[in-house]
Amino acid sequence: MKKVVLSGMRPTGALHLGHIAGALRNWIKLQDEYQCYYTIVSWHALSSEYKNSKIIKNYIFELAVDWLSAGLDPDKSVIFLQSEVKEHAELHLLLSMIIPLPWLERVPTFKEMQRQLPDKELNTYGFLGYPVLQTADIVIYKANYVPVGEDQVYHIELAREIVRRFNRFFGEVFPEPEVILTEVPKLAGIDGRKMSKSYNNAIYLGDSPSIIEEKIKPMITDTRRKRRTDPGEPNDCPVFTLHKAFTPEGKREELVKACRAASIGCLDCKKVIINELNTQFAPLRERRNEFLKKPQIVWDILEEGNKKARKKARETMEEVRKAIGF
């Protein structure tokens, strides 16, 4: 039997190149080797967006469209909506009974996010319990692996601690999930800072070829290249972070040499990445347009996934209730 992988994303808006280069490419590969569950974690979005909850449904749709266009395949993976599998909430409640409060209060993101986003008022019971719900999301499918970036490793460690505590009280119900560490390349946005929706500097999966060109052409490059004849250093160039993630190795090596020898201008170098992105994303864009024309297909795919997820979640919850003695 295939080992189980689970991962999820909060629906907070359209996906950008950083999501493709980080999580999604990896998720797509994992589909052939593992039984993958990929969930849109709508309740997690609510923990920070409760003042703006009506927008979440649009974000869910956008995220599902981006996932499916990028290559998550509903015939291989269970693609579903967390809030449509109510068993996650029941398990979250049961786990919350056994978790010492300090375990949650020491989670670095709890205080950090409150500091970073004061207007969101994150000093809530729901936000404190975020890692408990995350643990429920993972263990309800008895996931063996969770692909995450470095910044999420702490949460999975905590999930393992919670599993150990549950199993100690009630018997061996859950496997301890392990991390599949995903290398998340540092992608620069169009202003040279880290690519992020909140900096308004991202290149989105849904951007048309002309928008991609418009965004990349004015990007700053290595400041050593004041004139066309000045040699540059690709490792100090924001544009090159895009090459690192999307240009095939051979071509990339040629660009490195050409940049250092000043035998290529920055505009030509940018044209290479613009073409690369537009070629690689052409099929994705085509699929995206099809889904946008027929949105019901997307909701139907999610509903199919919800059914499959519910089946597995219900089986686990039977076991959990029995183990607790209910």
Ligand code: SF4
């Ligand atoms: S040639 Fe390319 S890698 Fe070198 S500085 Fe210009 S844009 Fe950056």
